[in-house]
Amino acid sequence: MDNLLLNWLKQGPNTQQLISFNHHDIMPSNRFCAQVAYLYQQLHAQPAQRWLLAAKQSDLFAAGLCAGLLAGKTIILPANTQAGTISELNHQFDAVLADEPVCEVRTFIPLSTEITPPAAKWPKSDHLGxxxxxxxxSSGEPKAVRKTIAQLDAEVSTLERTFAEQLPHCSVVSTVSHQHIYGLLFKILWPLAANRPFLSEQIEYPETLSYYLAIMPNLCLISSPAQLSRLxxxxxxxLQHRHPSLIFSSGGPLSFQAATDIEQCYRQVPIEIFGSTETGGIAYRRQHKANEPWQVFSPVTIKQAPDDGALCIQSAYLEQDNQWHKCDDSIELINAQQFTLLNRLDRIVKVEEKRISMVQMEQLLRSHPLVVDAAVAMLTKPRQMLGAIVTLTxxxxxxxxxxxxxxxxxxxKKHxxxxxxxxxxxxxxxYPDAIPQNSEGKRVQSDLISLLKKHD
Incomplete structure (x- = not known):
């Protein structure tokens, strides 16, 4: 199972491979090859090297991704296509490959289901992008994380080695976006390389999930803690009559209560994946009991930093796999392959499984004409959410x-x-007259949280 993704990219899908599906259409391999070849020709003819890629439909996204990588291009993946996000990344890309224009003055190649290119063979490439x-x-500025095909291939190959026995020949459906590393790996790259078709749409409602479970015998669900907690x-x-063959969760730890509730409905406990954009997958677990330890993936080596208890890793998924990478989570080390998570060591938090810099949010708040100063804090009750303390002009x-x-x-909020x-x-x-500070002029999180808990 080594080089699973790399071999697939070089050879392309086999003639029998079904790439994707939705409730009214399927994407067979011949049509997908034609799309990739068509986009590859356009990309190859363009001198621009750095291409921003964005598309709502996963099959269009996958075609653009494969074409760009085969053409040797650098593919830029924004977390979303909101104006502020694209503006912040403006200097990072030269051209756009997307289902709609995301900025005004750039070379633009459209991704569209309405374009039906002629049959063509899978492009051959000596140099992958x-x-x-x-x-x-932690400063609030977007941080670029470079991923080579070798790194992504190592992760895809490990996922197949670790979980293939638990997966029947199934199809993949997802409630998370493919624009992020988790969705990219679990919904696009791993299914493509392992010949598992994926749903081209992102599932937004429980009714949609129930619909596909009713009509398809084997489904693997890719989801997140927030979505699984509500399900x-x-x-x-x-208890549901139809349930997924396997459920994955990532983006933050799933509560034991949510894991238990999912098991009650679907007769199985989700497999949680712990990691980040920078590190890729570090470990996995199934919560059969509260605070279940995390099991490290085979290509990952761990240790605990002596000064602050931070998790440190060596991993084949990192750019420099022979060096130790210090994570922003403190841990309790159980043995060389297992640990329990304690808490974050930086000001990056997860809200609805989306990674948010509180520093970035505070900076943006201060730039509003009505605002003098601002502080953001994380509340955990009645549920996990952000609170903002703002002094006004x-x-x-x-x-x-x-x-x-x-x-x-x-x-x-509009800002x-x-x-x-x-x-x-x-x-x-x-909206107090002043943001609480201690005698040293520093903001204390407990004081901010106490103010946010008070009734208006």
């Missing part, structure tokens, strides 16, 4: 007095939407 994904750095309630916590205070808190909230997705925005807002 690479990918660059972006994640929130049992939507299913009225009832005179204009902001006047608006608060005349139009009320909701009007101010909405103005500032945040230029860089953040709506589900990640703060749910609690406080």
């Amino acid at each position: 690479e990918l660059i994904l972006f994640t929130s750095g 049992p309630g939507a299913l009225e916590n009832q 005179d204009e902001g205070k006047a608006l608060l007095a005349t139009e009320g808190k909701l009007a101010v909230n909405n103005r500032i 945040l939407l230029s860089q953040f997705e709506r589900v990640t925005l703060p749910r609690r807002w406080r």
